[in-house]
Amino acid sequence: MSVSGKRILVIGGTSGIGLGIAQAATAEGAHVTVASRTPDKVSAATSSLGHGARGQVLDTGDHQQIETFFSEEPPFDHVIVSAASTKVAAVRELPLADALASMNSKFWGAYRVARAARFMDNGSLTLVSGFLSIRPKKGAAIQGAINAALEGLTRGLALEFAPVRVNCVSPGLIMTEMYDSLGNDARRTLFDGAAQRLPAGIVGKPDHIAVQVMAFLNNPYMTGSTVYVDGGGSLV
Template structure:
């Protein structure tokens, strides 16, 4: 049973869609005062409107985690948060020998260095929490997504190290498998469904994940005072299947 998070201050970076929006929704439903941060003002405003009427309050902010100055400016005036979640990332995929280096650098800058920038600057109350979202490719790499596996593994390692450095703030990572998010909307509808069904058939859970599955793990880590330095797999068994 999750705590109600009533009046807790929660920052969700990347909270305007997908896993981040599911996490923001779950925190707000339990009474938290949530700030959704993303670099798209339109997406932030739409997410805030969609969560109107939640038990807690929801506001938005524009932050580009790939930009040092944007992160520094936002954090410089921020009051400490009780819980911080980092889900934002844009990671181009491709074989190492074909993916342009500029795209590889951009992927690392978004998912790893973006999380690093936030983690080094964000004020968090003692006994509060920082939760980052990595991915199961860090545990079970794929020859088609080598870079993504390396980035996810580096995030898991960053979380364990930060759990020591930032103590008594608790730091954890959630490592999802395939999740049905807007990331896949670029695929034709029939192709997307066929991909979902193909992956689900190979998973022990026999289904793909939903953003809410990952949000549950995020809330578990935020609300469990003895959890730090952990990586929680939410992958339907993908790492063992």
């Protein structure tokens, strides 16, 4: 049970959770390809990963680009989709166009990849949702709905794609670049407050999510599963 020598594609693998997964897979000896729609991020990520990592400019909103990419690539052993661009606000405050774009990015982006991807025998697909799917938050109904839809898609795909395995990791609050715009003081207040509330007593890091994703890739007896890595956030 090892990804050493396996071909792994991490879509959204140039920052945050995706980059953490790419780093973990590279450390285990996998041949990693990271994909993002931003060329500069792709270049920076492949340079930082080293070890023969490849980069690919890929927009999960462009179905034709995704179809072409997978038709020209040999099948992958494992594909992970962590790419998403969403906006969150109360239903009556979030512009409908932003709500539709959020669903199109995170849910339909993963759906497009699943539809087009080709896998080796004993391969797997891993999606990334979020614990708001089961722990609703006032003002974030759209995010919870998108995450729940991804988890439902995971279960259906696990049946359709068998013996290719399909799983989903559902993170809680994770310290990523997404919060850099808050500024140091606001970010520290956010994370310190969350750590005090969470049963685990800490805020998550991309490494913590990567541990679970690597378990999905390495464990041939896991499919159709959603695992919540949220520090106990779904309980409080």
